[in-house]
Amino acid sequence: MFPKFELTKAATLQEALREIGENNGTPVCGGTDLLVQLRGGVRSAAHVVDISGIAELTEIREEDSGVFIGAACPLSAVQANSAVAEHFPALWQAVSKVGSAQIRNAASLGGNVQTASPAADGLVALMALDATVCLVSSDGAREMPISQFNSGFKKTELRGSELIRGFYLKKSVWDFQEFFKIGRRNALAISVVNGAVCIRYCGDGRIEDAAIVLGAVSPAPIRLKAVEQVLMGCAVDCVDEQKLRDAVVDSISPISDIRASKEYRSYIAGVMVNRMLRSAAKKEVV
């Protein structure tokens, strides 16, 4: 049983923003984080606003140069979307590994990002893909890079009167993208370590740019710029794996908790980044 609260089922974005901005409303979409937190007493809400039926928040819109994913789309809808699968495989893989089918039929990227767990699968992939977070309130709209939006341990720059409207991702930035998740179960696992690796090659097949983001190894998902530097100018199948692994371990600060020790997290982070590079090498057509 959840603690008592009032519920407004918002039919429009304006109604939702009004209830959130002026009527102490807490937005809920799938409820797979919020309701669990309410039941556990780690959060309280007197007035819950259901935003799962609002058209502007549940669309996935493909344009020539990018794709907009509404914050309240069920993850299963994101998973089923061909534009996401084709242009953003790292995000597609991340979303496919969240929770279970039941969770994915309710949960949303907006919720995943707003809860801002350092182990959040969707958030890690969105960071590697440099998504733009689109925010909206009764006063207007604003945007910011997702790396700026997630500003600390479980902290975002969302203002009290705002909603995340959705995420915009640019197409055709990367030649290779992959996401990995290490967990204690095949499903319904909070990631022990997760990560996304994106690579772009220059004309002669060497690595021109890379984005490597790891989760669950620091207070927030972390972009490993020092590790990306190790890869610059290398052929993808000639990477110094020891150097890469050392750079990964030096860049992260995992903790030990009920899911894993910090030693294991450091170890497996290095292993998995190398494994992602091997996967890229297999796919690279020279």
Add this chain to the structure above:
Amino acid sequence: MLVSFNLNGNPVEVDVMPHWSLLDVLRDKLELMGTKKGCETGECGACTVLLNGDNVNSCLVLASKLSAEDEVTTIEGLAKDALLHPIQAAFAERGALQCGYCTPGMILSVKAMLDKNPHPTREQIKEGISGNLCRCTGYEQIVEAVEVVIGEVKDQ
């Protein structure tokens, strides 16, 4: 507040508090005990029902957000009088249940999977049930029961 939705093919109207879960409404208000209460945090799948054909954890669905267009299917909605649904029959034949507690949710997850993909591979079957925990069977008989339903295995 009065909430209306379709339950196992019939319209229902229930007076609910905003903070009640669909699981609590099904069991305590509608007295349908087939849907089980396990973890109440979305991690075990015992409470699985179908909402508009999709399997969801009813412990995390707020009953008050349902509307007249929504279709809820519980385990009670599968059999037609005395005639078991093929998934139920296969589970019984293959010993895919022992204590039976995970079974309603498990069967509904199988139904949701097969309604979308009528011929899953073994790997896809395992993925399809990965949101439903079973402590008794070790899952092998459950996977076999699904293979019987899709015709991969001849039923004895």
